[in-house]
Amino acid sequence: MPYTASLSDLLANALAHRSTLLSQLELEQTDCYRLFHGSVEGVAGLTIDRYGDLILVQSFHKPLTDEILTIIRRFYADVHPGFDLIYNDRSARNSRITNPLPDDQVAAASMPRVAHETGVAFRIQARHSGQDPWLFLDLRAARRRVTQLASGRSVLNLFAYTCGVGIAAAHAGATFVMNVDFAQSSLDVGKENAKLNALGIRPRFIQSDVFPAIRQLSGLGQAQRVRGRRLPPFPTLEARQFDLVFLDPPRYAKSAFGVVDLINDYPALFKPSLLATRPGGTLMCCNNVAQVEGTAWLAQLERSAAKAGRPIRDAQWIRPDADFPSFDDNPPLKVLELSV
Template sequence: MSTLNQALRAALLNRQALLNELHSQGTDCYRLFHGSQEGAGGLTIDRYGPQLLVQSFHAQLPREALLELHAIVCAALDQPLLLVYNDRSQGNSRIDRSDPIYSAEAAALEDLIGHEWGLKYRVRGRHVGQDPLLFLDLRNARGWVKQHSQGKSVLNLFAYTCGVGLAAAAGGASAVCNLDFAESNLAVGQENAQLNPQLPAMEFLQADYFAAIRQLAGLPILPRRRQTLPSYPRLQPRQFDLVFLDPPAWAKSAFGTVDLLRDYQSLLKPALLTTAEGGVLICCNNLAKVALTDWREQVLRCAEKLGRPVRDCQVLSPAADFPSLDGQPPLKTLILQL
């Protein structure tokens, strides 16, 4: 038996109790192998409902090894999962959709449905973007939102495909606003809403983060030097009971720059002002090079200087399908009670 196959079998064994718990909760989307921490750096194996998504980030996986991994997982779960393999080790992996190693069956690339916390989510092994449509390491955070949204107004910033908004709606939120710059992301969010017609309607707002959040916080929008601002939706100042802030590592627009390493404060300050007194701000940082202790101190100091001191701060870690040998997972989530 190969070293890789041994590592996968060990990972599946370690997840036995977790998988039983997830299945009882109505969840069939989770990570089965986290290669960087389980013996094969640059390799991930994820289940999304009826689909098994294998991705390599450092080196292409040989066909025979890929098929062996697929067989091991299907046997362990007693499920004939549809295999999709994305090799993302090359520089053009975002646009290269060729399959030199393995060509997925047509059924594997169709629009499928996965489940989390009893909710339905759109699953696509291949789509216009690069990443899967549901980030699995954020599952615990979506679960927390679902449990604590009853009667609350919720603002989901950098909403992506609106998983947090969906969880809030399922938790009984009085209003949910999903904000994202990409129309394609919100379109998937609307699909997710349609897959769960029992939930109340949500708002989908396509806008630049800085343009929208500064208006909601009652702050002016200032143009960059010698630069004319593009048009943007006009919004009235508004506060929310629960605000979720999960920005990408880096992005730039005419309104500002998202930089989790050097300038998290510019994202955090208006989000704090948009959170109602006595409300909750959940903020995330997914940069591995940023230490939790340093970032937590920075966040608390920023809130204090802004006059919005934090009454309680809780750290929420990813579930056990995202193990971290040093106890410092890349995704860091803070729940701030204001």
């Protein structure tokens, strides 16, 4: 690869550019962050993250050569001596991890670990049955904002994954937290995260397709049959409104209950989430599709809110921290804090 001669310099430059942020994160009791964001910092498709005492290297465009891996290992052995470094090649179809590990790295890759963000402990594992890390680091700024808002409030965390937002909210003093996700395996990690922290409440973990869950919570209701066809079973939930609702859907997903489509139909999820947010509350919306332009997306949400009779009173952008730089200050992950 043409960048081998300068890769060490690129890694060093990335670390230098993070110096101010890393000092802030240390004060916040955070030991997980992106060390190298290759798409902007010189090697497209390469990411390098720290999670506690783990360095996780991942390639998304093409496998790394042994030469490249050796350069990376040597660099971070000096920066973080004693840390385990695990490489996941995710360049194959569907981003599945394909590279076998040397025998001496298998145990380290599957070992349960703990990393911290703003003083909150999270379960981390380099390799597990899923594809993605158990804590998405680009969402840190949004989780930080949740911790600033959550004290004394009820919180609904939709598409909760491993419940990072919900656990952070409970840790910050939320009075009630409900996490909703379709994958029980992700919720199980969320339950482990809850046990790792001294929480003042016991968060709820709801295994459900988000569509029937949010329709019930919003008061819109979810039918058990559509056009004579019986829908899959789903948990029964009472309608209620929350002080803070966090909506972080995937780019695209299809189920018997509806289609998640962040490009063409964000309002399908936005409207019931808005109705489940109490008047005067906060709705935080995420969109991770790079080609969605922020101003147009906000205008779409404003139109949807007005049509639902719940206009947006104020909107603030929450931008990722400096370890997720972007070429044009328009990062792929867009997060809006909406006062409704």
